[in-house]
Every structure is written in C-alpha cells, then in structure tokens.
Amino acid sequence: MAGIYVHLPFCPYICPYCDFAKWPYRRTQARRYLRALLQEVAAAPAVRGSTLFLGGGTPNTLPVEDVVAVLSAARARFAIADGAEISVEVNPDAGSFAGFAQYVAAGATRFSVGVQSFDEGELRTLGRRHSPRDVATCVAAARSAGARSVNVDLIFAVPGQTQASWRRTLESALALGVDHVSCYGLTVEEGTPYAQWQRREPSAFLDDAAEAQLYAAAIECLEHAGFEHYEISNFARPGHRCTHNWNYWQNGEYLGLGVGAASYLAGERSVATKSLEAYCGAIEAGEPAPRERERLSPEAAVGEAIMLLLRTAEGLEVGPFNHRYGVDIVQSYRPAISRLEAAGLIETSDRRIALTPRGRFLANDVCAEFLTVPARAEDRP
Numbered sequence: 048m049a050g051i052y053v054h055l056p057f058c059p060y061i062c063p064y065c066d067f068a069k070w071p072y073r074r075t076q077a078r079r080y081l082r083a084l085l086q087e088v089a090a091a092p093a094v095r096g097s098t099l100f101l102g103g104g105t106p107n108t109l110p111v112e113d114v115v116a117v118l119s120a121a122r123a124r125f126a127i128a129d130g131a132e133i134s135v136e137v138n139p140d141a142g143s144f145a146g147f148a149q150y151v152a153a154g155a156t157r158f159s160v161g162v163q164s165f166d167e168g169e170l171r172t173l174g175r176r177h178s179p180r181d182v183a184t185c186v187a188a189a190r191s192a193g194a195r196s197v198n199v200d201l202i203f204a205v206p207g208q209t210q211a212s213w214r215r216t217l218e219s220a221l222a223l224g225v226d227h228v229s230c231y232g233l234t235v236e237e238g239t240p241y242a243q244w245q246r247r248e249p250s251a252f253l254d255d256a257a258e259a260q261l262y263a264a265a266i267e268c269l270e271h272a273g274f275e276h277y278e279i280s281n282f283a284r285p286g287h288r289c290t291h292n293w294n295y296w297q298n299g300e301y302l303g304l305g306v307g308a309a310s311y312l313a314g315e316r317s318v319a320t321k322s323l324e325a326y327c328g329a330i331e332a333g334e335p336a337p338r339e340r341e342r343l344s345p346e347a348a349v350g351e352a353i354m355l356l357l358r359t360a361e362g363l364e365v366g367p368f369n370h371r372y373g374v375d376i377v378q379s380y381r382p383a384i385s386r387l388e389a390a391g392l393i394e395t396s397d398r399r400i401a402l403t404p405r406g407r408f409l410a411n412d413v414c415a416e417f418l419t420v421p422a423r424a425e426d427r428p
C-alpha cells in the first residue's frame with residue numbers, strides 16, 4: 048500500500064513567501080495540465096493506494112468538475128477503498144466553496160484549509176486576500192458538505208506577529224471547531240519576494256527566541272484544548288491524525304503525480320520536473336514526465352528513517368526499528384545519542400528514542416546529527 052499524492056499547481060494569486068510548484072490560474076494552461084495529469088494517472092504504476100491527497104497550489108481554484116475528475120480517476124486507478132482518508136487542500140478565498148459537496152460525493156473525507164492567520168494585518172503581510180470571515184464560511188462549507196475532518200494550516204513568526212496576535216489566531220481556529228491544526232514556522236526561501244525583503248530589512252523578521260516562544264504558545268494552547276501534539280508541526284483531536292502524512296513519517300511508500308511531485312517506491316526516491324512545460328510536453332509526446340531519481344545508500348536510508356520517526360510524538364521504537372532496518376541503532380549512533388541527550392534534545396529508554404520539547408523546536412539540528420553520523424569514521428562502533 049502507498050499514499051497517493053496528486054499535485055494541482057494553480058492558485059488565484061501567488062503569495063510572496065511561497066516556493067511550491069505553482070502558477071497563477073489560466074484557463075487554457077490549466078486545461079492542458081489536467082489532460083496531462085489524467086494521462087499520467089492512467090499510465091501510473093499499479094500500486095494500491097491507502098490514502099489520497101490532492102494538494103497544491105489551490106485545488107479549489109479549478110472548476111469543480113476537474114477536481115472531481117481527478118478524484119475519480121485516482122481512486123479508480125489506485126483502488127482506494129470507500130471511506131479511506133481522501134484530503135483536498137482548499138483556500139478560503141470567497142466564492143470558491145461551491146463544489147465542496149461534490150468533492151465529498153467523489154470520496155473526499157478531509158479538507159485542509161490554507162488559513163495562515165486570523166489577523167487581517169498578518170494576512171496582508173503574507174499577501175493573502177481572504178479575510179477571517181471567509182475562513183469561517185469555508186470551514187462551515189466543508190462541514191455542511193459532510194467532511195469527516197477539517198484541518199487549518201497556520202503560520203507563526205510572520206513579520207509583525209506578536210504573542211497576543213498569535214494566541215488570537217489559535218483561539219479563532221479553535222472557535223471554529225476544527226479537528227486538526229498544522230502550525231509551521233515561516234521559512235524564507237531563496238528566490239521568493241520574501242527573501243529580497245529579508246535582505247533589505249532583516250529586522251522585520253523574528254529571531255529564533257521569539258519564534259520559539261510562539262511555538263511554545265501553540266503547544267500550550269492546543270494541548271490545553273485537547274489536541275494531541277502528534278508530530279512536530281501537527282496537532283489533532285483524538286481520532287483525527289492525518290493518515291496520509293503519518294505514512295510519510297513512518298517512512299512508508301508514496302506515489303506523487305503531477306508537476307514537481309515526489310515519490311518513494313521500492314527504495315527509490317524521485318521528483319518530477321518542476322517545469323510545467325516539460326511536464327505537459329513529455330506526457331503529450333507519450334513519454335513519462337521527466338524525474339530526478341535517487342537511490343539512498345543503506346546508511347543514508349537509516350538516517351532518513353530516524354529523522355522521520357523522530358518527528359512523531361511516539362518517536363522511534365528501538366526493537367522494531369532495528370528489525371526493519373537490520374541495524375543496532377543505539378550501538379551505531381551511540382556518540383550522537385549521547386551528545387543529543389546531554390544537550391537535552393532527545394530522551395531515550397531501552398525501548399524508545401524521542402525528541403524532548405526543546406528538541407522538537409531544534410529538530411533540524413537533531414536530524415543533522417543522524418544524517419551525517421554514519422559517514423564519520425570516529426563515530427563508528
């Protein structure tokens with residue numbers, strides 16, 4: 048079984064911090080892409096899908112019948128069972144909710160809403176055009192369409208954000224009765240307008256200490272409301288963890304379709320071209336979309352698996368991990384484990400290795416230790 052991801056890369060406008068594969072919606076270009084995507088789905092490897100995720104981009108920018116066509120084609124091709132988790136990312140721009148009931152009729156069970164903030168000023172800073180009122184309408188539309196789970200994505204460390212405004216955003220999300228909240232610290236990606244802004248005016252951006260305080264506030268606020276902090280950036284009411292993403296963190300297999308989509312199948316990672324022209328052109332010529340492929344060394348594959356599992360609240364179960372990957376993790380990584388434990392970033396027992404609360408905020412530093420350790424001779428047993 049594999050998680051199936053399908054990328055729908057069109058948005059009503061482009062946000063200045065975004066570095067995803069995305070383009071402003073143009074009808075002719077979107078129609079061409081849809082034809083190519085449906086061809087790719089039809090020709091894809093016959094894997095059995097456990098979950099389906101339509102991400103973007105902004106899937107609800109497309110005509111409803113196009114989203115329904117993609118849902119139906121992917122469900123049929125990958126034999127995705129009735130009732131399996133099927134997520135659709137949506138943006139709360141006014142007027143784009145008319146098709147939600149049809150998404151649900153086509154199998155969607157979960158809506159993931161790109162909210163980012165409930166503060167009007169922060170929304171403008173992020174280049175978003177929706178209002179908090181649009182979010183409420185969007186979540187209500189998802190509920191009345193019959194969605195089993197509703198997630199909101201939020202961003203912290205937005206320039207100008209304060210503890211008070213962030214807490215108001217969290218409280219506003221809770222007041223809507225959502226089932227799942229994803230909280231991402233703002234990352235400034237090279238090549239975006241935000242990167243230029245940061246070079247011009249670095250003081251506009253929050254420092255690590257301020258960002259850590261906002262992250263701590265999210266944990267406190269959401270846990271207090273009964274949400275389980277089950278992954279570094281993700282919080283769920285009981286029974287509402289995202290199964291599709293859980294599979295990534297368990298180092299499970301996944302198949303990504305569409306421009307820029309990533310796959311991990313039979314030990315090979317691959318990423319499709321991020322050029323819309325190259326993607327559509329290849330498929331129209333009867334070729335597969337160009338992909339960059341990589342097969343990890345056994346050591347790198349173990350490092351990756353450690354990194355993914357440590358993101359979760361459960362952490363890494365030592366026995367099952369050693370069995371699955373044919374290693375003795377405690378022995379192989381003893382110096383790194385000792386360093387991280389002494390720094391208060393991980394906690395260990397005979398059975399389990401997990402991040403501490405401080406380690407969750409500094410997860411990239413922790414992961415770097417595990418990704419680089421096997422290559423360092425002095426760390427070998």
Ligand code: SF4
Nearest residue numbers: 058061062065103104
């Ligand atoms: S809506 Fe999402 S995918 Fe589209 S530009 Fe904004 S952040 Fe990027």
